[in-house]
Amino acid sequence: TAGITQAPTSQILAAGRSMTLRCTQDMRHNAMYWYRQDLGLGLRLIHYSNTAGTTGKGEVPDGYSVSRANTDDFPLTLASAVPSQTSVYFCASSTGSDGNTEAFFGQGTRLTVV
Amino acid sequence: GQNIDQPTEMTATEGAIVQINCTYQTSGFNGLFWYQQHAGEAPTFLSYNVLDGLEEKGRFSSFLSRSKGYSYLLLKELQMKDSASYLCAVMDSNYQLIWGAGTKLIIKP
Numbered sequence: 001t002a003g004i005t006q007a008p009t010s011q012i013l014a015a016g017r018s019m020t021l022r023c024t025q026d027m028r029h030n031a032m033y034w035y036r037q038d039l040g041l042g043l044r045l046i047h048y049s050n051t052a053g054t055t056g057k058g059e060v061p062d063g064y065s066v067s068r069a070n071t072d073d074f075p076l077t078l079a080s081a082v083p084s085q086t087s088v089y090f091c092a093s094s095t096g097s098d099g100n101t102e103a104f105f106g107q108g109t110r111l112t113v114v
Numbered sequence: 115g116q117n118i119d120q121p122t123e124m125t126a127t128e129g130a131i132v133q134i135n136c137t138y139q140t141s142g143f144n145g146l147f148w149y150q151q152h153a154g155e156a157p158t159f160l161s162y163n164v165l166d167g168l169e170e171k172g173r174f175s176s177f178l179s180r181s182k183g184y185s186y187l188l189l190k191e192l193q194m195k196d197s198a199s200y201l202c203a204v205m206d207s208n209y210q211l212i213w214g215a216g217t218k219l220i221i222k223p
Contacts, residue, residue: 040122041215042118042212042214042215043157043201043203043213044213048210058210090156098205098209100145100164102159105156108155
């Protein structure tokens with residue numbers, strides 16, 4: 001069972017370059033999320049999508065964009081990377097976006113911007 | 115602002131019991147979650163509380179008091195594999211999850 005898959009696992013990126021982090025789930029979940037996790041801070045929501053065709057901004061959306069063309073895929077794009085975007089990025093999905101909805105997480109992408 | 119507080123680090127002994135506390139101040143409340151995260155891995159779901167009281171699931175229990183903005187995760191019969199970070203998260207009035215920074219639990223033999 002694949003669940004939710006992220007790629008790449010890790011990446012070193014030069015500042016100013018663009019990059020797309022990929023996320024695919026095979027659970028037919030409606031809701032998908034992108035978080036970043038930094039030492040000493042909680043997971044912070046970047047963007048989310050409650051259903052295919054819709055997206056929304058989270059707590060820290062600046063410098064990032066997303067799309068949700070279908071149920072399975074939710075890519076995150078950094079248009080012009082900056083060192084402050086060095087972080088571990090987690091994609092997650094859930095059946096819905098309210099109440100008791102367990103989130104399933106991908107294994108994460110460790111991004112270093114130099 | 116919205117805030118989730120939990121201790122940064124705790125140490126306990128194998129076979130013992132440990133309680134990890136979480137206090138929160140959020141705009142609205144639609145449930146509280148606990149997740150476990152081993153180093154270098156993804157968070158995994160442990161529990162969900164939306165009503166006051168204790169929810170027991172095997173060696174793990176989670177308690178909620180909405181009036182106090184307080185929850186705890188109780189781990190019994192600690193095993194070495196329980197060494198991990200434990201994340202508290204609250205779903206606010208907009209159904210967005212607000213996450214605490216996590217409590218790193220170190221288990222000693």
